[in-house]
Amino acid sequence: MMMEIKNVSFGYNRKQTVFDDFSLTLGEGSVYGLLGRNGTGKSTLLYLMTGLLRPHRGEVLYQGVNVFLRRPETLSQMFIVPEEFNLPKVSLKQFVSLNRPFYPRFSDELLRSCLRDFDMNEDIHLGELSMGQKKKAYMCFALATNTQLLVMDEPSNGLDIPSKSQFRRVVASGMAEDKAVIISTHQVRDIDSLLDHVVIIDGSRTLLNRSVADICSHLCFTELSSGELTGDELFTQPSVHGQSVILPNRLGEEEGTLNLELLFNATLAHPEKMAQVFGE
Template identity: 40%
Template sequence: MIEIRNLDFSYKKTPVFSNINLSFPEGSIYGLLGENGVGKTTLLKLICGLQRPTVGNCTVDGMTSHDRLPEMLQHIFFLPDEVTLPDNATPQRYVNELAPFYPTFSQGTFLHLMQEFEVEPDRKFREMSFGQQKKSLIAASLSLGTDYILLDEPTNGLDIPSKSQFRSILSKIADEGKTIIISTHQVKDVENLIDPIVILSHNAVLLDASVQRITEKLYFEYGGAQRDDALYSEMLPGGYMNVVANTTGEESQINIEALFNAVLRNKERINALFA
């Protein structure tokens, strides 16, 4: 389990987080959402020990992240948004270099994922498009078999079919009990995939709740008129979509973009609703 307790972090004099608390139990796909620059990538770096908190701490299976103990690193893999790849290297060679460090690596899984993504494992990275490189790296990350997989903007550069493949592959991996944390601002790409949802704002965590809890507290109404009591309204073909406090207990289908906007615009009301 990943736990963040009373964590403060700042880049020199610019505060990024102030006294945040989060926990990521095993076996879910967490969506880490937020506007640009709120610290989504920084939070991932803090989790895997690449940044040291100013105050508080972050632990992975009880081990302090910034100690970067080999025992911890063996269980966690971080795929940044951009990766520098050696020109002549191939995806197969990339995993060959990593595999000895990860006893849980599966060559079969790697080849299967590469096949699903329709990328040749022995093709040089420099001959690939950005999207193909990204798919290769995702396949490599998921085949290492680590308990925790941190993906920063994984759908950047993926075409539409690849995004669907990505969602389907990740669902299968999560079913195997892995914990996946996806940081993204492209919320549509991970809709129906992420649960729980964590929304970050400057210095704070605005929302940290499962989809079930969100639908208990909020109601997503489609196709009616604009409501005065709506936390967020958006004109769609066929009428308005309103996000309102759920007073009836009726279930509805979450729209992540609308949720995101509702949370950002009504921080205090959301806090009160989810308290």
């Protein structure tokens, strides 16, 4: 396993425990969507994964090494794009030349490709960009570092509509079998077509940790009118066309399209029922 979070307990103070005996494992070769309610600890989990926070108990291991040791060989294999960040007031070229020596797998070709996908050129000055443009530039650099683990916290925040589809294309094109991308977001519609794996957390529990293929082989997401409901539905919620429903996917039925928002709501509302569907 690439990332192992073992029996981690963490809190910012004595009154506020974020994780209590929390465990999670993540492998390579997938784009993970990390979902959860506000304040449930998604950003905290990302910081724990990248050695920016130290658990009070338990350990976070990246390829068997404790990330909080902050070894250069570990840090050079991971990159985090936080929700808020500061870029120095230098040109992109200078920023790249200063930081790339720390990342042995840095790829100029990837950088150029990502910038092209975002309709940006290399001759930009980071101090003169808008917030959205800075985010795109920073994501291009992040992808160009070619690290095995890329962690992004709310990456589509601040991006305009065209940039969101560009973002999906950019992340998808940068994927490889030995890499993992973990995206924490509330904007599920921005990433649902990008994900290979869904992780939903709530408090100290992992409510769901399944591949998209697995989810779609067990569940069917569809729209029904109120009169068509039979009572077999696992979850329903009102929609424009009537009811958005989750049904068990009968054996032999074709895999449907994942409705991430519906899955998220269903998992939070009925975690035990959803766990039963997957035989847990």
